Amino acid sequence: MLKIEDLKVGYGSIEVIHGINLEVRTGECVALIGANGAGKSSTLKAICGLVPVKSGKVTFEGRDITNLSGHAVVQAGITMCPEGRQVFPQMSTIKNLRMGAYTRRDAEQEADLDRMMDMFPILRDRAHQAAGTLSGGEQEMLAIARALMARPKLCIFDEPSLGLAPKIVAEVAATIARIKDMGKTILLVEQNSLMALRLADRAYLFEAGEIVLSGTGEELQSHPEVVKAYLGH
Amino acid sequence: MIEILQQIVNGVAIGGVYVLIALGLTTVFGILGIAHFAHGSVSMFGGYLTFFMVTAWGFPLLLAILIALIVGFLLGMLIELLAYRPVRNANHINAFIVALGLTMMVEGLNLQFFGHEQVVIPTNLARVFDIGGVTIPELRLYVIIAAALLIIAMTLFVEKTKTGQAIRAVAENRDAAILMGVNVKTIPLVVFAISTALGVCAGVMVGSLFAIAPGIGEWLVVKGFAVLILGGLGSIPGAIVGGLVLGVTEALAAGFISSAYKDVIAFVVMIAVLLLRPQGLMGKA
Numbered sequence: 001m002l003k004i005e006d007l008k009v010g011y012g013s014i015e016v017i018h019g020i021n022l023e024v025r026t027g028e029c030v031a032l033i034g035a036n037g038a039g040k041s042s043t044l045k046a047i048c049g050l051v052p053v054k055s056g057k058v059t060f061e062g063r064d065i066t067n068l069s070g071h072a073v074v075q076a077g078i079t080m081c082p083e084g085r086q087v088f089p090q091m092s093t094i095k096n097l098r099m100g101a102y103t104r105r106d107a108e109q110e111a112d113l114d115r116m117m118d119m120f121p122i123l124r125d126r127a128h129q130a131a132g133t134l135s136g137g138e139q140e141m142l143a144i145a146r147a148l149m150a151r152p153k154l155c156i157f158d159e160p161s162l163g164l165a166p167k168i169v170a171e172v173a174a175t176i177a178r179i180k181d182m183g184k185t186i187l188l189v190e191q192n193s194l195m196a197l198r199l200a201d202r203a204y205l206f207e208a209g210e211i212v213l214s215g216t217g218e219e220l221q222s223h224p225e226v227v228k229a230y231l232g233h
Numbered sequence: 234m235i236e237i238l239q240q241i242v243n244g245v246a247i248g249g250v251y252v253l254i255a256l257g258l259t260t261v262f263g264i265l266g267i268a269h270f271a272h273g274s275v276s277m278f279g280g281y282l283t284f285f286m287v288t289a290w291g292f293p294l295l296l297a298i299l300i301a302l303i304v305g306f307l308l309g310m311l312i313e314l315l316a317y318r319p320v321r322n323a324n325h326i327n328a329f330i331v332a333l334g335l336t337m338m339v340e341g342l343n344l345q346f347f348g349h350e351q352v353v354i355p356t357n358l359a360r361v362f363d364i365g366g367v368t369i370p371e372l373r374l375y376v377i378i379a380a381a382l383l384i385i386a387m388t389l390f391v392e393k394t395k396t397g398q399a400i401r402a403v404a405e406n407r408d409a410a411i412l413m414g415v416n417v418k419t420i421p422l423v424v425f426a427i428s429t430a431l432g433v434c435a436g437v438m439v440g441s442l443f444a445i446a447p448g449i450g451e452w453l454v455v456k457g458f459a460v461l462i463l464g465g466l467g468s469i470p471g472a473i474v475g476g477l478v479l480g481v482t483e484a485l486a487a488g489f490i491s492s493a494y495k496d497v498i499a500f501v502v503m504i505a506v507l508l509l510r511p512q513g514l515m516g517k518a
Binding site: 048079 | 395410413
């Protein structure tokens, strides 16, 4: 579904991604793991048109989307749930959710809104509250629901567990598992490697702007390098 | 009591004009973070244009206003494209200087096209209504109604349409708005087009209620920014409340203290509000 070939990304003259190849197949959950600054988020931003691609190719459903502008990537069917939640703080929860459906013109938006609030009951309780006043965990649920409101073909999660209490992290993991069971294709970036590898069908390990290892979630969970450096046991 | 009501009605009319100017300034500030100083001069251009079409070409007033509105709409897009877009990613001081330069340019163009004479848009609305002892000239009543309708329309547009919500979204979090699929290149065009059209309405109102002359544009934009600071930068409800508060305060000051001190008193009220609420009346702390 999504294919990245020899992707290089840089900020100004500094190259941070040095030619990576990866693939996400329909219905899969793929995780990108690695340390802080390894280039996972930059890869996502390049896919979503937020930072320019230096060279290489990004194809989505056979269509070249390299360096497409951000809004066009969304229209193509890729939605990102960004790091740090990034809700619209002064808008109410319900208006945040409606913004998620910004590119849609169909009649089922209100029904989807209802579905999201069934999936995340806390959002129904907070429907008319300004999103900025929600707790971190509630904002994460809102950001996830907002991303789903676009009915994306590929849903990207950037560090969904960052800065959340352990109990909420487990809730986020359960939510992503549910979204996976709904048949959505997922690309997940996480520093919480164990959580990511348990969720993922396949995973890629990033180190200093390169992919150094790839395999199924189980394979990486038991790989000595990964165990030593990232899982810490 | 009647006298107070009378002054409040007068204040609401000029307050409505302030609100229309401030709505444009506040939406532009909200999404681009720039102080669009040329807004007053551009609005006066709209007023001048209407005057010119009515007096020189003999157009009916409503048709002239409609044409001026459309011109304002297009002019707004042109200003965004040619003046502000090139400095979008530059230091904020660049946009600031562009705004000042644009103000001088538009003032110069107004002078070239329309001369330095003070002009009043002829409306032939001479009736005076008496409502419970409060006298309202016909024109003033229409200005209040038109301003109210425009303010309601703008609020509905921002709150109820996808484009309006996208404008708010870009103002609150630009990157997140992109991730929702908002085209952040077209939103500023829309904002400038609507803001300028509202400004043109304000220009026509000033031109028919009072007069248009060189310098009026600057006076109006200073009042507009006073309203923004009073109401809270970037806030639409703030612009509405702030504009009405400023207009009514001025009218009351002029009616009961001295018309020579009305601006002083209005700014004293503004300073007093800011001492108590530094974020403005409707601003978020």
